[in-house]
Amino acid sequence: MSEQPNVQLGAWQAVSLVAGREINTKLRSKAFIITTVATLVLLIGFSLVMKFVGGGSDATVGFTQQNAVLAAPLKAAASAIGENIDTKTVSDERAGRGQVVDGSLDALVVGDGRTVRVVVKKDLPDNLRNALNVLASQVALNQQITALGGDPAQVAQAVANAKVQVEPIEQPFPYDGQQLVLGIIAGILIYMSLLLNGQMVAQGVVEEKSSRVVELLLSTIRPWQLMAGKVLGIGLVGLVQMVVIGGLGIAAALAFDVLTISVTAAVGTVVWLVVWYLLGFLMYSLVFAGLGALVSRQEDVGGVISPALMFVVVGYVIGISVLPSDPDNAFVGILSIIPVFAPTLMPIRLAMGGVPVWEQVVSVGLVVALIPALVWLAGRIYANAVMRSGARVKLKDALRAV
Structure with a gap:
């Protein structure tokens, strides 16, 4: 009986191969193209409507x-x-x-x-x-x-x-209504991207697990490399989508004079949108990949990732419901620094302006510090659960070493 050759790939080579496969698949999918075009049409259409309705x-x-x-x-x-x-x-x-x-x-x-x-x-x-x-x-x-x-x-x-003379103890930040709109749009784009692309990671894990493709892949590469490649590939596709939608959407608003803020402020919003998309996607997609490995059926994906998904939903709902009427809300300010809420709340606050530098640094730093821990935790769950088919794997069992 002849032995099968043991093909050894370097860590980065293995991750890049999986990422390339995900990128090619997602960029060619009709869902990705339709979603991107539809979102752009909605944003440009909104700009045109605001130009002709809002300016009258x-x-x-x-x-x-x-x-x-x-x-x-x-x-x-x-x-x-x-x-x-x-x-x-x-x-x-x-x-x-x-x-x-x-x-x-x-x-x-x-x-x-x-x-x-x-x-x-x-x-x-x-x-x-x-x-x-x-x-x-x-x-x-x-x-x-x-x-x-x-x-x-x-x-x-x-x-x-004759005007009232106001003597503030603390100097208020002059919030601009257009910056508020930009912040809400940024929050919506982050929220939708985390929902769609994050769940896409979990669904991809389950699809490979249920079709037994994962067994062939893991004969060549390690579990964490497969997980990292999948997250990297889908993340890059989402990044392209985010830059295209955010960049062209704001460009259309500036071209149609719907936004009269400076180009610097608009570009700054897009930059922070990209930064927080990357941080939020890396954080949540790692969790979704690990949790997705616990089940073997697509219909079970929603149930297993819903606890983590609730943090995304809660942060988004709080942001769009509280910040428009109370931009300086202290409770929202605290939540926007906590890693699980930061990807949806902090972009809105940053677009509006007035966020202290120390809060920006702390919020980014906490997420960056959390990601390596999530890589280890999600990788452990993924490695111990992805090869188990059939019934749902309990989280405590997946955390144990096999």
Whole structure:
């Protein structure tokens, strides 16, 4: 009986061969292509919608020549209550009424400007009513000031310059609404990538285990090399997807003027997105690979990895529900440093800005320090469980040396 040749591969050669196999398989898969293209279309479509919807005014108000002096005060009054109103001067009241009928104007201010009287097609929207009520109050006040011998312009200037003086004990960070949107998008991309690519690792382990392919592979390479190659290959595919989606998505938003933040800030968001994707994927995919080796059927994958997956879900939910309304939330700040929550929470905070340098360093350092421990732990589980088919392997049994 002749002996089979024992083919010995170097550690890196074995890992790179497995990684190359995973990369070729995933890049050619229809699911990867469709997911990437669909996400890009959604992001670019969102940018276009925000350009045409977000940049418009809330209402358009017409003025005749007699009361055109009220146009500027109306825009100022609307701005003070958070509304964006366009104004338009019409040739005469008759022409203005016609534009109200055809929908070109939401309202037409008529009269001589001593009172605020408007013509509408059916009803006056509440946001426009509020702005016009502020204008009416200002007109009435100006008339009283004039009657008492004062100058309405000087009074208006004094009122405009009168502001509350705030003395903060701690200087607040000026959060930008667009940075908040960027942070939420970054969190969503990280969350989706961890869910999809992380589970892909576990499913790949089970697929090879159930088809007995793993026995052929392990006759040539060691278990930890197979696991590391699978994680590396799928991770690189996810990285390509993340850079393409994040880079082109932000480029489209900047090109369409949906984002007006600096290019440096946008690039910084993409860089941190890549960093935290890599850290989060390495951390969670190692766990998923080890846990996936415990079962032999695809339908059991969800149950075995769900406890670890809950940390990803909880971090994401907390981030998008708390940070938009309370960017300085201390509890979220603490969670974002803890390794299991950092990949979904810290990218959102970093995109928003205002994260102390020490928190950035500690959060990255803790994850980096945890990864070698996970390599050892997941490798032990994987090596002791991947060759056992049939019933689910208990975690305590997989941790024991065979």
